[in-house]
Amino acid sequence: MQKVLIFGATSAIAQATAKYFAHDGCHLFLVGRDTDKLQMVADDLRVHGAEQVDYVVQDLNEFSKHDLLIEQAEQDMQGIDAVLIAHGTLDSQQECQDNYAATEQTLRNNFLSIVSLLTPLANYFEQQRHGCIAVISSVAGDRGRQSNYIYGAAKGGLSVFLQGLRNRLAASHVCVLTVKPGLVDTPMTRDFKKGALWSTPEQVGRGIYQAMKKRKNEVYLPSFWWVIMKIIKSIPESIFKRLKL
Amino acid sequence: MTQQFESWGRFPRVSQTVKTIRWRHEILPLDNKSNILPYGLGRSYGDVCLNDNGLLLHTRQLNRFISFDEDTGLLRCEAGVSFAEILQHFVPRGWFLPTTPGTKYVTVGGAIANDVHGKNHHRAGTFGQHITQFELVTSDGQRHICSPQNKTEYYNATIGGLGLTGLITWAEFHLRPIHHRAIHQQMVKFANLEDFFQLSAESDEKYEYTMAWVDCLAQGDNVGRGIFFRGNHVAKDQVKELIPNWQPPLVQKLPEVLRTMPINLPSFALNSLTVKAFNFLLYHKQRIPIIEEFVDYEPFFYPLDSILEWKRLYGTNGFLQYQFVVPYEDHQVIRKILQTIAKSGLSSFLAVLKTFGELESPGLLSFPRKGVTLALDFPIKGEKTFLLLEQLDDMVQEAGGAVYPCKDARLSPRHFKAYYPQWEEFAQYTDSRFSSSFWRRVTRNVT
Ligand SMILES: Cc1cc2nc3c(=O)[nH]c(=O)nc-3n(C[C@H](O)[C@H](O)[C@H](O)COP(=O)(O)OP(=O)(O)OC[C@H]3O[C@@H](n4cnc5c(N)ncnc54)[C@H](O)[C@@H]3O)c2cc1C
Ligand SMILES: NC(=O)c1ccc[n+]([C@@H]2O[C@H](COP(=O)([O-])OP(=O)(O)OC[C@H]3O[C@@H](n4cnc5c(N)ncnc54)[C@H](OP(=O)(O)O)[C@@H]3O)[C@@H](O)[C@H]2O)c1
Numbered sequence: 001m002q003k004v005l006i007f008g009a010t011s012a013i014a015q016a017t018a019k020y021f022a023h024d025g026c027h028l029f030l031v032g033r034d035t036d037k038l039q040m041v042a043d044d045l046r047v048h049g050a051e052q053v054d055y056v057v058q059d060l061n062e063f064s065k066h067d068l069l070i071e072q073a074e075q076d077m078q079g080i081d082a083v084l085i086a087h088g089t090l091d092s093q094q095e096c097q098d099n100y101a102a103t104e105q106t107l108r109n110n111f112l113s114i115v116s117l118l119t120p121l122a123n124y125f126e127q128q129r130h131g132c133i134a135v136i137s138s139v140a141g142d143r144g145r146q147s148n149y150i151y152g153a154a155k156g157g158l159s160v161f162l163q164g165l166r167n168r169l170a171a172s173h174v175c176v177l178t179v180k181p182g183l184v185d186t187p188m189t190r191d192f193k194k195g196a197l198w199s200t201p202e203q204v205g206r207g208i209y210q211a212m213k214k215r216k217n218e219v220y221l222p223s224f225w226w227v228i229m230k231i232i233k234s235i236p237e238s239i240f241k242r243l244k245l
Numbered sequence: 246m247t248q249q250f251e252s253w254g255r256f257p258r259v260s261q262t263v264k265t266i267r268w269r270h271e272i273l274p275l276d277n278k279s280n281i282l283p284y285g286l287g288r289s290y291g292d293v294c295l296n297d298n299g300l301l302l303h304t305r306q307l308n309r310f311i312s313f314d315e316d317t318g319l320l321r322c323e324a325g326v327s328f329a330e331i332l333q334h335f336v337p338r339g340w341f342l343p344t345t346p347g348t349k350y351v352t353v354g355g356a357i358a359n360d361v362h363g364k365n366h367h368r369a370g371t372f373g374q375h376i377t378q379f380e381l382v383t384s385d386g387q388r389h390i391c392s393p394q395n396k397t398e399y400y401n402a403t404i405g406g407l408g409l410t411g412l413i414t415w416a417e418f419h420l421r422p423i424h425h426r427a428i429h430q431q432m433v434k435f436a437n438l439e440d441f442f443q444l445s446a447e448s449d450e451k452y453e454y455t456m457a458w459v460d461c462l463a464q465g466d467n468v469g470r471g472i473f474f475r476g477n478h479v480a481k482d483q484v485k486e487l488i489p490n491w492q493p494p495l496v497q498k499l500p501e502v503l504r505t506m507p508i509n510l511p512s513f514a515l516n517s518l519t520v521k522a523f524n525f526l527l528y529h530k531q532r533i534p535i536i537e538e539f540v541d542y543e544p545f546f547y548p549l550d551s552i553l554e555w556k557r558l559y560g561t562n563g564f565l566q567y568q569f570v571v572p573y574e575d576h577q578v579i580r581k582i583l584q585t586i587a588k589s590g591l592s593s594f595l596a597v598l599k600t601f602g603e604l605e606s607p608g609l610l611s612f613p614r615k616g617v618t619l620a621l622d623f624p625i626k627g628e629k630t631f632l633l634l635e636q637l638d639d640m641v642q643e644a645g646g647a648v649y650p651c652k653d654a655r656l657s658p659r660h661f662k663a664y665y666p667q668w669e670e671f672a673q674y675t676d677s678r679f680s681s682s683f684w685r686r687v688t689r690n691v692t
Contacts, residue, residue, distance in 0.1 A: 012267070012306070023334075036268075036270055037268060040268065040269070040270075040309055040311075041309070043309065043310070043311050043312065044309035044310045044311070047310035047311070047312060047313045047320075047322075047334075048310060048334065049334075185265075187267060190265070
């Protein structure tokens, strides 16, 4: 993995993952929407050993820019070996319930923008016949719960999309990795009360890097979330619907 | 698991609201009433890193490198970067820290704010002395670039300033080149204090790193017996002896769960008998007077880091650490103090003895000064532990010494002000919105 393209590169989890690629001496191409933050992340990755770090400032909700963005990354690095898609937003469930516009925005941020990116990227990798596509989905997409089913629906849709894509790209030897973090202490979860189930972006970042190296299909991070979700998914719907979750 | 915001000695217990800062250009998350205190990795033993009823500013996410000059070793990084991260990245490239405390789990900001010292104090001085510049953010929103030439008052007040002058967002210092990750070490057994002072005097010249472990329970003729550790980074011509097969110690490769103290031990686990046995074993384990060997830098500098969360050894009661420095012209002071501790039977687990050199830190409130320093742990056994330490405070004061704030949780205002008469001058540079449990305790008015 010498040439790595990262969307949402200023995300806490993406930063922690990128340090490992930098350490390996990769060429990194970062996409984010805040210049100052991108500059700080790029400096850090250079000292960490990245061969070269380029970045582009782009709001990923402008879908029409996606094709160009990927072309530019491909040209700058002269190829793409791996992609990490990390951007996302955790919007207020209440606001989404009150107002479809907010729901649509959540679906755009967490599902459609990624589908839009993955359409040209999938074709690129399919042709290239090697590489790795890693996307951060969430345990929230494994089962709908009243407290965040809009975000959950976006992530659930994303997980299904990635399953299909993995199936399609298997023939081209392209790895498609679905990352399902549990509760991670990042800006996204700033206002949540933290407890024993929470992990750090560093733990999750290491897990993503290792899973990409091992060309895994799906990972829960930290791995105990696999057990928790197994249990949650096994509760019959007739009982589940009455739980306060 | 997420981190708990306590101090290393787990005493006192306080309640505080934690805010996280993630970018160095962010504004401070102040509210209209509470005061605030930066928190690094909580390796301070007492309450300099605690802020009862106030805000604690978690700085660990300021963990980015900013620049590194391969020619000069000049590193600029954010203040929440840990020494462990610096070592992990730079040791393989042939660079080492200018000086380091006995744990690598400290942040750059915390190391500046306590102006920490290491085994090479007699050569390198304190960590603060190596800081070429840093940025300080104060509660009025201003950003000050402080250096020996610029905003010198703030530079001097912030080094050893216990987090009270503002938030350090980034700092700059030189790493030093090394040829290999190993240390050429000698362990020398010594029978009493006189021998320690002699060993120290002859070693400081030839060895960059020196310190001793002392059996602080030994009495009579044995007072001050122990093992002296001295070492140097491997020299260029020694590298051939080591290569090709040098392996970093295995323990570092174990997963963290296996190295973490999983539970709190009950408080009786560390009674004076078990500690006596431990001290005795350590001393007598070494059968020959001098052992010379190559060791990895990890066990040499950070023997305690191989058990993560070892503070749990002391149970939930917590423990106190006591570190002081006294001038060494008069060996009798140290002897008297060691005798007092041994007599009290209030067992101390580890006692570390070291001489500080002449180099003076710019830090206004810095602890290290020429003399001999002793550091030891006390499990909290109620009132008698506190009474003993008060007694030691008096002895240290009488000898013209000082106690280390970074290790303290109980010092009286009277003693603090006697050790640090410059505290009022320092107070002029503290930020009105920054405060700590420690600072309120040692500056309170007692009638
Ligand atoms: C096993 C062990 C061995 C040790 N050995 C030594 C030793 O040999 N020599 C020695 O000197 N010390 C030693 N110590 C103490 C340790 O080096 C210091 O307590 C160090 O300052 C801890 O750093 P920290 O990041 O954990 O800071 P914390 O303990 O979290 O905070 C320390 C102080 O720094 C302030 N601070 C933290 N970050 C910032 C910032 N960004 N801006 C402004 N202020 C800030 C805090 O407000 C607080 O006052 C040892 C500690 C342990 C646990
Ligand atoms: N934290 C958790 O508990 C958790 C759990 C499961 C899954 N996840 C997922 O993990 C991923 C990373 O999140 P995180 O936890 O690391 O939080 P984070 O630091 O807040 O990261 C989210 C990132 O997405 C970026 N972003 C949002 N909308 C964007 C847009 N329209 N254009 C460009 N960038 C945009 C943000 O940019 P700015 O920096 O400019 O704001 C931010 O960097 C997300 O997909 C999230 O859903 C997180």
